[in-house]
Amino acid sequence: MAQFRYSTTKFRTALIVATAITLMVAGLTWMMTGALDQASRMFWTAAAALVFFAMLSASMLIRFFRQEVIVAVRPTGLFDARYSPETIPWEQIRDITLRRTEDEYMLDVYFWYAQEIAERKGNQPEFTMDLSTLDAEPERIIRAIAQFKDIRATTDLQFA
Numbered sequence: 001m002a003q004f005r006y007s008t009t010k011f012r013t014a015l016i017v018a019t020a021i022t023l024m025v026a027g028l029t030w031m032m033t034g035a036l037d038q039a040s041r042m043f044w045t046a047a048a049a050l051v052f053f054a055m056l057s058a059s060m061l062i063r064f065f066r067q068e069v070i071v072a073v074r075p076t077g078l079f080d081a082r083y084s085p086e087t088i089p090w091e092q093i094r095d096i097t098l099r100r101t102e103d104e105y106m107l108d109v110y111f112w113y114a115q116e117i118a119e120r121k122g123n124q125p126e127f128t129m130d131l132s133t134l135d136a137e138p139e140r141i142i143r144a145i146a147q148f149k150d151i152r153a154t155t156d157l158q159f160a
Helices: 008-032 038-065 115-121 138-146
Strands: 002-004 071-074 077-080 093-101 104-111 127-130 151-153
Touching: 002 138, 008 038, 071 138, 104 138, 138 151
Parallel strands: 093 151
Antiparallel strands: 002 071, 071 077, 093 104, 104 127
């Protein structure tokens, strides 16, 4: 069984990005509330920034400070705390596809569905696993998963 947590350095980078995006939302709110008096304008800007940052980062911050396991590869299935508090049995997973953009690795996880649900969803993954924020190299995580389920690469990437 392999377990992975958030990486401290990668987590800091993600937090900086979340903060920058929050500041942009706050700036946009400030501009949009220009017609309000100063007290209301500051209140709505602060409220928008707080809500946006909380929605973007609250669960990530809690899991990081608690040192919780984010992804676990188990003989019984795949666990991703960002998607579900339960382990997903390997039998429920139809396909796992690897996508790479620059230095980021993503795994798209597809489930088996009844025909009508599959048609409604189209060919969309059930969830996407971002491997770039975890404390192990993506290749190590991919190899751990590949012991239990084949991974299809969307590019010419090959992992031993």
